[in-house]
Amino acid sequence: MDQAKSYRAPSGTRDLFAEESRKFEAITSAFSRHMSFAGYGLLETPLFEEAAVFKRSIGQGTDVVNKEMYEFEDKGGRLMSLRPEMTASCARAFVQHSPPTPWRVRYAGPMFRYERPQAGRYRQFYQLGAEVFGTADPEVDTEVIWLAYKFIESLGIRSMTLKLNSLGDANCRPQYREKLVSYLSSHRDGLCDEHRDRLSENPMRVLDCKRPECVEVAGGAPVQIDHLCDDCAAAFRSVTEGLSRAGVAFELAPRLVRGLDYYMRTTFEISGDSLASAQNALGGGGRYDGLVESIGGPQTPGIGFSLGIERLLLACDAEGVLSLGEWSPLVFVVCLSQGEAAIHAGRLIYSLWGGGVNAQAAGSSRSTKAQMRAAGKSGAALVAIVGDEEAANDSVSVRIMNRDSASGLLERMATDWKAADSDQWSEFSEGSQVTLGIDRFVSIVAGSSGSTEVASAISGDSAGVPASQGIEVHNP
RNA sequence: GUGGCCGUAGCUCAGUUGGUUAGAGCGCCAGGUUGUGGCCCUGGAGGUCGGGGGUUCAAGUCCCCUCGGUCACCCCA
Numbered sequence: 001m002d003q004a005k006s007y008r009a010p011s012g013t014r015d016l017f018a019e020e021s022r023k024f025e026a027i028t029s030a031f032s033r034h035m036s037f038a039g040y041g042l043l044e045t046p047l048f049e050e051a052a053v054f055k056r057s058i059g060q061g062t063d064v065v066n067k068e069m070y071e072f073e074d075k076g077g078r079l080m081s082l083r084p085e086m087t088a089s090c091a092r093a094f095v096q097h098s099p100p101t102p103w104r105v106r107y108a109g110p111m112f113r114y115e116r117p118q119a120g121r122y123r124q125f126y127q128l129g130a131e132v133f134g135t136a137d138p139e140v141d142t143e144v145i146w147l148a149y150k151f152i153e154s155l156g157i158r159s160m161t162l163k164l165n166s167l168g169d170a171n172c173r174p175q176y177r178e179k180l181v182s183y184l185s186s187h188r189d190g191l192c193d194e195h196r197d198r199l200s201e202n203p204m205r206v207l208d209c210k211r212p213e214c215v216e217v218a219g220g221a222p223v224q225i226d227h228l229c230d231d232c233a234a235a236f237r238s239v240t241e242g243l244s245r246a247g248v249a250f251e252l253a254p255r256l257v258r259g260l261d262y263y264m265r266t267t268f269e270i271s272g273d274s275l276a277s278a279q280n281a282l283g284g285g286g287r288y289d290g291l292v293e294s295i296g297g298p299q300t301p302g303i304g305f306s307l308g309i310e311r312l313l314l315a316c317d318a319e320g321v322l323s324l325g326e327w328s329p330l331v332f333v334v335c336l337s338q339g340e341a342a343i344h345a346g347r348l349i350y351s352l353w354g355g356g357v358n359a360q361a362a363g364s365s366r367s368t369k370a371q372m373r374a375a376g377k378s379g380a381a382l383v384a385i386v387g388d389e390e391a392a393n394d395s396v397s398v399r400i401m402n403r404d405s406a407s408g409l410l411e412r413m414a415t416d417w418k419a420a421d422s423d424q425w426s427e428f429s430e431g432s433q434v435t436l437g438i439d440r441f442v443s444i445v446a447g448s449s450g451s452t453e454v455a456s457a458i459s460g461d462s463a464g465v466p467a468s469q470g471i472e473v474h475n476p
Numbered sequence: 477g478u479g480g481c482c483g484u485a486g487c488u489c490a491g492u493u494g495g496u497u498a499g500a501g502c503g504c505c506a507g508g509u510u511g512u513g514g515c516c517c518u519g520g521a522g523g524u525c526g527g528g529g530g531u532u533c534a535a536g537u538c539c540c541c542u543c544g545g546u547c548a549c550c551c552c553a
Contacts, residue, residue, distance in 0.1 A: 008544085063551050067477085085553085111553080116477080118547065125553060194550090210550090259552060269552095281553060308553030336511050368512060370505085376513030387511055401513065433512085 059261025101134020156321025
C-alpha cells in the first residue's frame with residue numbers, strides 16, 4: 001500500500017498559495033505597519049526551544065503542555081519542542097539579552113500544537129502578537145488591548161466582542177481560590193465527571209467549562225473580580241476607564257479563564273461574532289507578571305496578546321471585508337518567433353523587471369495565439385509584442401489590453417507617445433496598438449508604475465511593505 | 477483521545493434495482509490558413525472509481541477491514 005503512496009501535507013497543516021497566501025501577506029504586513037507605529041520592534045525567535053522553556057512558563061497542568069506539544073530529542077540528546085505559542089519564547093529572549101525596559105516587541109509566525117484539526121484549528125497555525133516586558137503600569141494594559149482591538153477593526157471586521165477579566169495576583173488569588181474550592185467542594189456532585197476529580201488541581205477551569213452541569217454550578221460560584229485586593233482592583237479600574245476613554249467597547253467576563261497558567265490580573269479575549277464554528281476566538285492575552293521569574297529571570301512584569309491569522313481570515317470572509325485588488329501584470333511580453341525576436345524579447349522582459357515593472361511572458365516557443373490568450377487571461381494592461389521586425393529596429397509594438405488597469409498610464413502615454421511616435425494614438429481603446437523604441441517604452445512604463453518599490457520596501461522600514469500593485473488592505 | 481458525516485479526473489460533481497471500452501462542466505494543451513487576447517467551434521491529455529480483502533458469471537455500485545478528509549466534544553488562536 002505504501003509503495004505508490006502519494007504524499008500530502010501532514011494532517012492539520014496546509015499549503016498556502018494564490019489568493020489565500022496573498023491575504024495572509026496582506027494581514028501580516030498590515031500588522032507590521034500597525035505595530036511599528038506604536039514602537040513595537042520585530043522579534044524573531046527559533047521555531048523550537050528547549051521543552052522546559054514552555055513547560056515552566058505555560059504550566060505543567062495545562063493541555064498545551066500536557067498533550068499538545070511537539071516534543072523531540074535532538075541529536076545531542078536535548079529535549080526540544082516546537083513552539084506552541086510565542087510568549088514563552090519572548091520571555092526567554094528577554095532574559096537572555098536583558099534589553100532596556102519597557103521592552104516592546106511584536107511577532108508573527110507559525111505555532112505548533114498537536115490537536116485534532118477542525119474548522120479554524122490547525123496543528124501549524126499562524127499568530128500575530130506583541131509583548132511588553134518591564135512595566136506593570138495599567139496604562140500599558142490599555143495600550144496593548146487597544147492595539148489588538150483596533151488592528152482587528154482596521155481589517156474591516158465589525159462584529160466582535162472584547163471580554164475582560166482580572167485574575168488577581170499572588171496577593172489575592174490564593175484567598176479567592178480557597179473560597180472557590182470550598183464552594184465547589186460543597187457542590188461536588190453537580191460537576192461534570194472530569195472536574196469532579198480535578199477540582200482542586202485547577203478549580204478555575206470549572207468556571208469556563210461548557211458542560212451544562214458545570215455551567216449551572218459555576219453560575220453561583222464566587223468570582224475573582226469580586227475578591228480583588230486593593231492594588232488589583234485599582235489597576236483593573238484604571239484599565240476599564242482607559243478603555244472607555246479610548247473608545248474600546250468591552251464587556252466584563254468574570255468567568256473568563258485562559259488556558260495558560262501564567263496569566264494574572266488583566267486578561268482578555270476577543271471573539272468573532274460572525275464565526276459560526278466553535279473556534280471563534282480571534283485572539284486573546286493578558287498580564288503575566290510572574291512569567292519571567294519562572295524561567296529564571298529577574299522579577300519582571302509583562303503583558304501581551306496574540307491573534308490567530310486563520311481566525312482573522314475566517315472572520316474577514318464571513319463579513320466580506322478584506323478585499324484585495326486584482327493582481328495582474330502591467331505588461332505581458334509576447335514573442336512572435338524564435339531566434340532574434342526571442343533574444344530581443346528576453347532583453348525586454350529583463351529590462352522591465354530591472355526597472356521594477358510587473359511583467360510576465362508566456363514563453364517564445366508557444367504559438368502567438370497561445371501567448372495572446374495567456375496575456376488576456378493574465379489581466380495585463382498592455383501587451384508588448386516582439387517579432388522579427390521589432391527585433392530588427394529595436395522596437396516593440398504595444399497594444400492596450402485592459403483599459404481600466406492601464407488607466408494610470410494612459411495620461412502619460414498621451415503626451416509621451418503622441419509627441420514621440422504616434423498620431424494614431426488619439427483614442428485609447430482596447431486593441432489600440434503602436435510601435436515605439438524599446439528603451440522609450442521601458443522608461444515610460446517604469447516611470448509610471450512605482451519603479452522603486454523594492455528599494456522603498458527596504459529603506460522605508462516603518463511601512464514594511466509597499467503599497468504595490470494589487471496587494472493592499474481595503475478599509476471600508 | 478472519543479463520536480457523526482464523507483472519499484469517482486487538477487477543481488465541482490453525475491453515475492439509475494450491481495451488467496458492455498467510467499461521464500459532464502470548469503481548468504489545462506493544441507487547432508479553427510500566413511505576426512495579435514477575451515466570445516464561439518473542434519480535437520487532445522488527464523481517473524488502477526482512497527487502499528486491501530470478500531460476495532457474485534459480473535462491483536464505482538453490496539459486505540468487512542484499513543487509510544485519508546471533514547465536522548463536533550475537549551482545548552484554544
